[in-house]
Amino acid sequence: MTETTLFPSKQWFQALARLMDKDESAYRDLGPLECTMVVKVDTDAATHLYEVVFEGFKVQSVRELKSLADAKPEHFVIEATLSIWREMIENIRANAGPDLTHTLNYLTFPDDPMRVSGPDQLEVDAFYRYNQSLQRFFNAAAEVPTAFAS
Amino acid sequence: MSKYPPGKYTPAVEVGLDRMREMAKGNFDLKWMQSNPAGWGHKVTPGPAGLRLRDVDTGYYGNVPEHGSTHGSMAPRGCEVPPETKALPMYTMNEMSEVWAENAGLLYDEAVVRQWNSVTDVPWDKLEKLPDDIERAVCQMCTGLTEVEFVAGDMPAKWLHKINHDFHEVKLFLASQIFDEARHLDVFRKRALANGGGLLMASPGQEELLAAILEAPDYTTASALMHIFGEGFVLTLFRQGEFLAPTEVEKAIFRLCMQDEARHVAYGVKHLKYFLERHPNRAEEVHKILDIGEQAIFTLTLEPQTSEPRAILAGGGLANIDVGAQRMAFIYAKQVKEYLRRLEIAGLNREPRLTIPKEIPYEDLAA
Numbered sequence: 260m261t262e263t264t265l266f267p268s269k270q271w272f273q274a275l276a277r278l279m280d281k282d283e284s285a286y287r288d289l290g291p292l293e294c295t296m297v298v299k300v301d302t303d304a305a306t307h308l309y310e311v312v313f314e315g316f317k318v319q320s321v322r323e324l325k326s327l328a329d330a331k332p333e334h335f336v337i338e339a340t341l342s343i344w345r346e347m348i349e350n351i352r353a354n355a356g357p358d359l360t361h362t363l364n365y366l367t368f369p370d371d372p373m374r375v376s377g378p379d380q381l382e383v384d385a386f387y388r389y390n391q392s393l394q395r396f397f398n399a400a401a402e403v404p405t406a407f408a409s
Numbered sequence: 410m411s412k413y414p415p416g417k418y419t420p421a422v423e424v425g426l427d428r429m430r431e432m433a434k435g436n437f438d439l440k441w442m443q444s445n446p447a448g449w450g451h452k453v454t455p456g457p458a459g460l461r462l463r464d465v466d467t468g469y470y471g472n473v474p475e476h477g478s479t480h481g482s483m484a485p486r487g488c489e490v491p492p493e494t495k496a497l498p499m500y501t502m503n504e505m506s507e508v509w510a511e512n513a514g515l516l517y518d519e520a521v522v523r524q525w526n527s528v529t530d531v532p533w534d535k536l537e538k539l540p541d542d543i544e545r546a547v548c549q550m551c552t553g554l555t556e557v558e559f560v561a562g563d564m565p566a567k568w569l570h571k572i573n574h575d576f577h578e579v580k581l582f583l584a585s586q587i588f589d590e591a592r593h594l595d596v597f598r599k600r601a602l603a604n605g606g607g608l609l610m611a612s613p614g615q616e617e618l619l620a621a622i623l624e625a626p627d628y629t630t631a632s633a634l635m636h637i638f639g640e641g642f643v644l645t646l647f648r649q650g651e652f653l654a655p656t657e658v659e660k661a662i663f664r665l666c667m668q669d670e671a672r673h674v675a676y677g678v679k680h681l682k683y684f685l686e687r688h689p690n691r692a693e694e695v696h697k698i699l700d701i702g703e704q705a706i707f708t709l710t711l712e713p714q715t716s717e718p719r720a721i722l723a724g725g726g727l728a729n730i731d732v733g734a735q736r737m738a739f740i741y742a743k744q745v746k747e748y749l750r751r752l753e754i755a756g757l758n759r760e761p762r763l764t765i766p767k768e769i770p771y772e773d774l775a776a
């Protein structure tokens with residue numbers, strides 16, 4: 260039986276971070292990152308927050324946050340409901356990468372069903388500035404058999 | 410008879426020949442080896458992403474003078490400049506505040522590592538035959554963007570050669586931008602020609618804004634108008650382009666361009682911030698140029714060759730252009746919101762001065 264990793268969880272983002280390490284030469288081709296991404300997952304019962312700090316071609320740290328106030332001051336947030344995150348991840352897994360309507364930019368551009376926000380606009384702009392690398396980071400979900408919290 | 414009789418050559422050549430005669434006799438100068446003792450023995454540690462400007466421009470080499478050196482030569486910052494070095498009159502932008510942004514070096518490093526090319530980095534083999542209305546919409550969008558990209562390279566090129574060499578971080582960043590913009594105009598033009606269509610109609614409304622950028626009275630106002638205002642709006646158009654892309658080809662193009670554009674905007678915001686912190690009394694000049702820009706962009710945004718192709722793509726075809734126009738109505742408000750928020754970081758409270766509506770409620774207009 261294939262072992263699955265729960266989404267959302269710190270372990271799930273750590274699994275992507277390990278895949279990023281393995282894939283370092285591809286990230287080198289894309290260029291370095293210097294940003295902090297907070298992933299916000301809303302379920303009916305609760306809100307889950309995960310902070311992923313990127314530096315150079317690696318993830319420097321992954322933390323689960325109690326509140327957004329605990330995040331590094333310079334960050335951007337990508338938020339969506341669990342069902343939307345699930346749809347995106349399952350789409351990536353089914354196609355070994357997102358189809359035309361499941362890229363990060365596609366899902367966030369109209370602020371619905373996903374939304375990007377940040378303490379200031381330049382932080383939000385970092386999401387645009389590193390978009391290829393961030394997309395690649397999530398594309399690695401294709402290699403992470405994932406179970407979803409219900 | 411000597412091959413070099415006195416008087417055959419100019420004095421400059423004679424000096425060179427004298428020097429070669431001395432060298433031929435084994436008399437070398439070697440004074441340069443002991444020059445610039447303060448700058449010798451510099452220690453550098455590469456960071457996790459390689460050897461960046463910020464890793465080498467530290468200590469002695471990290472001192473950026475507020476007033477660029479008056480020797481006015483091309484000598485790099487931090488070297489010893491011999492007193493006989495000729496001053497050149499062409500470097501007229503000698504104040505750090507005129508050009509500086511704290512992120513210029515970082516953005517340059519990022520730009521050179523994030524280079525891509527339109528020859529091999531776009532999956533052209535994934536182009537597919539599209540319905541005629543969709544192909545025309547894509548080609549018109551690419552025609553308009555090609556037009557815009559020309560000015561984005563011309564503006565930094567217009568100022569670059571005037572900037573004092575002590576501000577190499579800025580010069581390098583602007584050089585990287587010129588090349589980014591070359592790639593952009595190249596890739597959009599290429600896309601228009603690559604799939605059985607071609608270039609469609611230029612945009613007279615666009616020309617007005619583009620001219621205002623090139624005619625701005627000084628670099629900072631030109632930068633506010635282009636880097637923050639114009640490129641901020643274009644950044645949203647690139648995001649929209651990715652959103653509307655009918656194939657993987659346009660998706661890749663817009664994602665790559667989006668990243669570049671966000672760097673240009675980031676420089677503009679930090680430059681204006683640096684400038685206004687030192688010259689708060691000059692905020693009015695920036696406001697005035699933004700007045701012009703806002704009027705021009707409003708005309709441009711609603712010009713048919715700009716808005717209609719996007720509405721066709723958003724509606725999924727000409728038959729649904731009205732649905733598409735409604736679907737894309739939110740983009741204008743998004744552009745204005747992000748523009749105001751970027752100016753806020755730079756220390757410019759634009760909202761009370763805004764000369765265009767913050768949003769255009771599409772349904773109200775249709776009513």
Ligand SMILES: [Fe+2]
Binds near residue numbers: 558561589590670
């Ligand atoms: Fe551009």
Ligand SMILES: [Fe+2]
Binds near residue numbers: 561
């Ligand atoms: Fe640009």
